[in-house]
Amino acid sequence: MELRACLIGFGKVGRSFASLLIKNKKILEKINVEFKVVCIYTRKYRLFNDKGIELDKAIFSLDNLGERFDDINDIMATKNIDFLMDFSVSSFTNGEPGYSLIKCALNNGINVITVSKAPLALHFRELIELAKKRNKILRYQGTVMSGTPAVNLKEILPSLVVDKIRGILNGTTNFILTKMEEGFTFEDALFEAKKLGYAEEDPSIDIKGIDSAAKLVILANTYFDENYSLENVKISGIESISKGQVDEATKNKSRIKLIASAEKDNLIVQPKMLKDDDIFFNIIGINNCVEFDTQYGRILLSGPGAGALNTAYGAFSDLILSIKQIFNR
């Protein structure tokens, strides 16, 4: 069975996803799927190739790998696309371009997998309901804790009631705070995070707590079945945390962490001083952690929360789960 995909965004995560497709070709063959990327759409490139874009070449350069097109909506409407894979960066002001592209895909009967937070942090319920109405898949594991299954965990926990969510949901700020404990200044730690590809295109999204808040909204909507949006979160970031405060915390056997927490109608992101007996105390660097308070006790999940390959793996796992769902395998 041939499945045809359109990739939106082909930066660090999009390229890593392409490398995972190449590396895991056998896994797809085993489930009888030939997964063809026929379209790659970025700010600079609009590339279509009906036979499938050669991904091993695309990872290095998109030049001469297909024909140029004008309108992505037209591609989705006319080129028998099965999956829209969204690896683009969308605005936290209006959710674009992801918001319109996801709607266009679903309205054209195309399944969607996205790692981009803004469209879901601003328009979660609308997009979920549209996917339901069109009987299409909308998966988004990569939006929260990258490949660590904070979102997809829900699928193996039927009827679970989650009362409270608490997490360290942003790898960049956790990395910066860890580096500051090691003696880095805020600026040097941020520079390092950018160099390693952890920070968002606009790092103020991480530092001001907006990325954490977006993830909190996505988790709260997923587990509480709610319709929260970014404007429902009280947000303070780490921009005013000084080296002196970090050192003072270390002296008191404490650590400053950016904590996101959600209980019904109470969503907060703020820096907190954690004592060494807090379960989040040892979550360092880009690692993330989330705990769910449920009717059966507390579930704790921790793992990498950033990095292009980890995020691409989130999308890859969504793809395999989607294929199993579609073909009942």
Ligand SMILES: NC(=O)c1ccc[n+]([C@@H]2O[C@H](COP(=O)([O-])OP(=O)(O)OC[C@H]3O[C@@H](n4cnc5c(N)ncnc54)[C@H](OP(=O)(O)O)[C@@H]3O)[C@@H](O)[C@H]2O)c1
């Ligand atoms: N990197 C991580 O650790 C990480 C972790 C979790 C989630 N994510 C999410 O993954 C997504 C991609 O991140 P990344 O690190 O791969 O970013 P990136 O390296 O900056 O790549 C972004 C890609 O999106 C494309 N793009 C930006 N605006 C666009 C627009 N208006 N229309 C079409 N394409 C557009 C860019 O096009 P050009 O190449 O032409 O500029 C580029 O190909 C983001 O939503 C990010 O929040 C990333």
